[in-house]
Amino acid sequence: MYKRQRLCQIVNYFDIPPETLPEYRIVTFYRDPIERTLASMPYQIDHFPQRGFDSMSFSEYLEEHGKYIHPQWMYLTDRDFMGIRCFDGIDLNWEWFNYHDYENEFRRLAGWFGLTPGEQAPPMFPTTGNEIPHLNYYPNMLRIEDLTQQEIDRCKEIYQADYELLENHGIMVPSREL
Secondary structure, three states: OOOOOOHHHHHHHOOOOHHHHHHOOEEEEEOOHHHHHHHHHHHHHHHOHHHOHHHOOHHHHHHHHOOOOOOOHHHHOOEOOOOOEOOOOOOOOEEEEEHHHHHHHHHHHHHOOOOOOOOEOOOOOOOOOOOEOOOOOOOOOOOHHHOOHHHHHHHHHHOHHHHHHHHHOOOOOHHHHO
16 A cells, blocks of 8 residues: 555555554654655656656646645545545544654654664665664755745745645644745
């Protein structure tokens, strides 16, 4: 199963009776929407070279981006792609983790299982012991400081629903104030 699945898809794929969902601990990582968008560009270039993202400016990529990557809220809620709740009335045992603090958050998650992971494994390499896994590392990724205010504003506009969802959960991501 692919790592980015909506809860509705996971429940259907594994044929989980919705009324049993409160028995599960549901975990997801949230990310600053601009950081997430910046990280998606080298990923898309690497995994989908036929789409021509490597020759695009960030502004051009941002306009194309929406065709291939769904807003984050879809993976942070029990809503389907139309925004309709899949498990209305069911109290979900859902925990959000901050991707910006991945190593510490992974240690916290591993602690639920009595594990104490050590150092982070090299990017794109399988773990050989108790390292923290890390995939899709791209050292040439753009940073927020590389963006123009117009690009920042456009990204905020595209992912406004993500910002609102995070704020409704008391999470103020750093790029919100830019």
